[in-house]
Every structure is written in C-alpha cells, then in structure tokens.
Amino acid sequence: MKIVDIQVGRISVPLRTPFKTALRTVKSIEDIVVKVVTDTGHVGYGEAAPTAVITGDTTGAIIGAINESIKPQLIGLSINNFEDVMQRLHGSLLKNSSGKAAVDIALYDLFGQLHNAPLYKLLGGYKKEIITDITISVNEPEEMVKDSLDAVGRGYKTLKIKVGKDPLKDMERMKAIRKAIGYDIQLRIDANQGWKPKEAINILRKMEDAGLEIEFVEQPVLAHDFEGLKLVTDNVSIPVLADESVFSPRDALKILEMRAADLINIKLMKTGGIYNALKICSIAETYGVECMIGCMLESKISVTAAAHLAGAKSIITKIDLDGPALCSIDPVEGGANFEEYKIILPEASGLGFVRVPEEFFNND
Structure with missing residues (x-):
C-alpha cells in the first residue's frame, strides 16, 4: 500500500449558532481537508482547522505546508512501514501542527484499512x-x-x-x-x-x-x-x-x-x-x-x-x-x-x- 498522491481541498459547514470565546467569534467551520491516495485504491481522509489565534496556522499556511513540505516527503512511501512514514511526516517541517495533523489523520485511516480493523x-x-x-x-x-x-x-x-x-x-x-x-x-x-x-x-x-x-x-x-x-x-x-x-x-x-x-x-x-x-x-x-x-x-x-x-x-x-x-x-x-x-x-x-x-x- 504505497502513497501515490496527496490531495488538498476545503470544507465549509455552517454552525447552528455563532461560536464565541474570549479569543474569537466564528459562524461556520472553514477547514482544510486532505485525501491520501494509495496504489491499491485505498484512500485516507484527514482535516485541519486553521485556528490562527491558537495554533498560528492559517488556511494558506496549512495548504503550503502540505503541498510544499509534507507531500514531497511521503510520495512513494509504504503504509506497511508506518513508523518510517510517521517520522518523515513529523520531521518534514517545524511547527505547522494543523497541516501535519490533517495528513497524520489520513495516514492512520489508511493504517486501519491496511489491517482491516477500526482504528480504535x-x-x-x-x-x-x-x-x-x-x-x-x-x-x-x-x-x-x-x-x-x-x-x-x-x-x-x-x-x-x-x-x-x-x-x-x-x-x-x-x-x-x-x-x-x-x-x-x-x-x-x-x-x-x-x-x-x-x-x-x-x-x-x-x-x-x-x-x-x-x-x-x-x-x-x-x-x-x-x-x-x-x-x-x-x-x-x-x-x-x-x-x-x-x-x-x-x-x-x-x-x-x-x-x-x-x-x-x-x-x-x-x-x-x-x-x-x-x-x-x-x-x-x-x-x-x-x-x-x-x-x-x-x-x-x-x-x-x-x-x-x-x-x-x-x-x-x-x-x-x-x-x-x-x-x-x-x-x-x-x-x-x-x-x-x-x-x-x-x-x-x-x-x-x-x-x-x-x-x-x-x-x-
């Protein structure tokens, strides 16, 4: 199960009511979604929330981190060698925790599919x-x-x-x-x-x-x-x-x-x-x-x-x-x-x- 592509997209979901904290007010979820595609046809999905006031990660920063730093490190790697994949992902760049999280989640989705079991x-x-x-x-x-x-x-x-x-x-x-x-x-x-x-x-x-x-x-x-x-x-x-x-x-x-x-x-x-x-x-x-x-x-x-x-x-x-x-x-x-x-x-x-x-x- 080798990684052949990582695709980036967006999801927009309105909230029932505005979400208000001491730091911000938000009316809808505007997140980045990730699809990791393998040579076996299996697909893993992940998501990143651009929460600049907490993580420092903006939409552009997340997309850039995935496309420019993370994706080149992972294409061609096998999900069978999961520890190697994880080390490459988390060593691909400093900070940018949200972009890493989106790809990490998609990879764990594939890891569960590889072993035909729910991840939990x-x-x-x-x-x-x-x-x-x-x-x-x-x-x-x-x-x-x-x-x-x-x-x-x-x-x-x-x-x-x-x-x-x-x-x-x-x-x-x-x-x-x-x-x-x-x-x-x-x-x-x-x-x-x-x-x-x-x-x-x-x-x-x-x-x-x-x-x-x-x-x-x-x-x-x-x-x-x-x-x-x-x-x-x-x-x-x-x-x-x-x-x-x-x-x-x-x-x-x-x-x-x-x-x-x-x-x-x-x-x-x-x-x-x-x-x-x-x-x-x-x-x-x-x-x-x-x-x-x-x-x-x-x-x-x-x-x-x-x-x-x-x-x-x-x-x-x-x-x-x-x-x-x-x-x-x-x-x-x-x-x-x-x-x-x-x-x-x-x-x-x-x-x-x-x-x-x-x-x-x-x-x-």
Whole structure:
C-alpha cells in the first residue's frame, strides 16, 4: 500500500449558532481537508482547522505546508512501514501542527484499512461508546442560560462554559447558569487564556465559596505562562486543565514535572495528529494524570479521529468532542456516529468513512 498522491481541498459547514470565546467569534467551520491516495485504491481522509489565534496556522499556511513540505516527503512511501512514514511526516517541517495533523489523520485511516480493523481497536480498543460535553459560548448571562437549558433538554449531562472576557460578568454568568440547571448537571469552565494568574485565583476562589461546583477550569492564563498556571493550580481547589499550554509531548512532560496543572487536554490540531497524541497519553499514564480529548471547530472528519483515540485509551477520561454537534449539517457519510452527547465508533476499518464528497477537492 504505497502513497501515490496527496490531495488538498476545503470544507465549509455552517454552525447552528455563532461560536464565541474570549479569543474569537466564528459562524461556520472553514477547514482544510486532505485525501491520501494509495496504489491499491485505498484512500485516507484527514482535516485541519486553521485556528490562527491558537495554533498560528492559517488556511494558506496549512495548504503550503502540505503541498510544499509534507507531500514531497511521503510520495512513494509504504503504509506497511508506518513508523518510517510517521517520522518523515513529523520531521518534514517545524511547527505547522494543523497541516501535519490533517495528513497524520489520513495516514492512520489508511493504517486501519491496511489491517482491516477500526482504528480504535488497533490503538487499544478500550471502549466503543463515549460521552461528550457541549460548549456554551460566552454571551450575556440570560442568553447563556437559555443555551444551557437547551443543551440539557437535548440530553447533555456536562456543559463547558466559555468565560474569560470579564471576571465580574463571568461570576454572574456562572451563578445564573447553575441556578437555572441545578446540580445534577456537571459544569466545566474554559477561560481560553483570558485571565491573569492572580485574577484567576480570585475569581475561582469566589466560585468555590459560592458553591458553584465547578468540575475543572481550562487554561485560565496565557499559554506560555507555565509559572502562572502553576500558581493558579497551587492556590485553588478547582482542578486546572492545561490546554493551549500543551502542544507537544515535551510540553506535557514539562507541565507534569512542574505540577503546573492537574489535567492535560489533548487536541490533534495542537499535537500534529494521533502520533504525538499517543506519546502524550503515555506520559500522562506515567504520571497518573488523566487527560481530556478536545477539538477546535472541526467537522466530523477530524473529530472522528479524535473519537477513535478516546475510545482506544483509558487515560482519556473526559471528552470534549462537540464540533459535529455544533454544525447545522453533516456532509460526510460514515465515520463516528454523533448522537448529540453520545458518540459511537464505527466497526468499519480505519476511521470508517463511507463517502466524503469529491467536490471538497475541486475548489482549490
């Protein structure tokens, strides 16, 4: 099974409602899709999310990285020699984690097809069904209450609330949401680097004192501020999840050595795909630290890959794979089955896609 071509295209999927965080507002998914073609006729699919405010990767940078640096390194290589292929991919250029992730995902899709097994079974086979939270965008408190009640009505038992824009308003938001939904629903908060360390400590302590019962806080401070992250972790009872601070296995190792966070968030767009995500899982297992698997604003293609990883590894105990649930349409046939909060992995080989529209690859 040799690689004979790598094709790049685009996918555009409107969201149900605008997605708002402390960093950005988005109305539709506008991602890069990849098709890796082999001499046996097998095809693997991947996806990259251009999230410049987090990864630094723009649409043009991703396309350029794939066509100019990654593709020349991989044409002619055999999927049978998978470790060699992975090393060539991840050594093809520095950074550009999203472009690497798209091709990495497509290659793992082919790896599963080569062995005629669902990818999650090849990687560990821990469980076939996983349960995700859903994100509530940052808005005025009354709108966030409405969105939270709607999510609960759709069956979600865990909500991830976006905060980080205004500490006083954040407190108002959280009190209003907790009062509206009661205490049977789990609440997580994500500040998206929106607070300074002492500011984070102050507001999180107030949330503790108010009895809001927050499961954890995600990335309360700037990504590069490992010391600030540790300061927050050391001074609040709410567990701290490192997200934007962790792009690589080396980042994860440093965070855990410093005890700068209680949990690690894995996102394929940050790690460059499944290959390095597996290394982070192993490091977390060594330290006995649980992981969450998350996603950017991505369609079913790359979120299916993340779901396979979650189904494979027991160290991934928290799931934040709501990208497809935020979309108003699903143009891809096959892959994981996203039934609101419930994600069921396919039994077909690889990632399990049946049909990815060819028109995605006719628009560049």
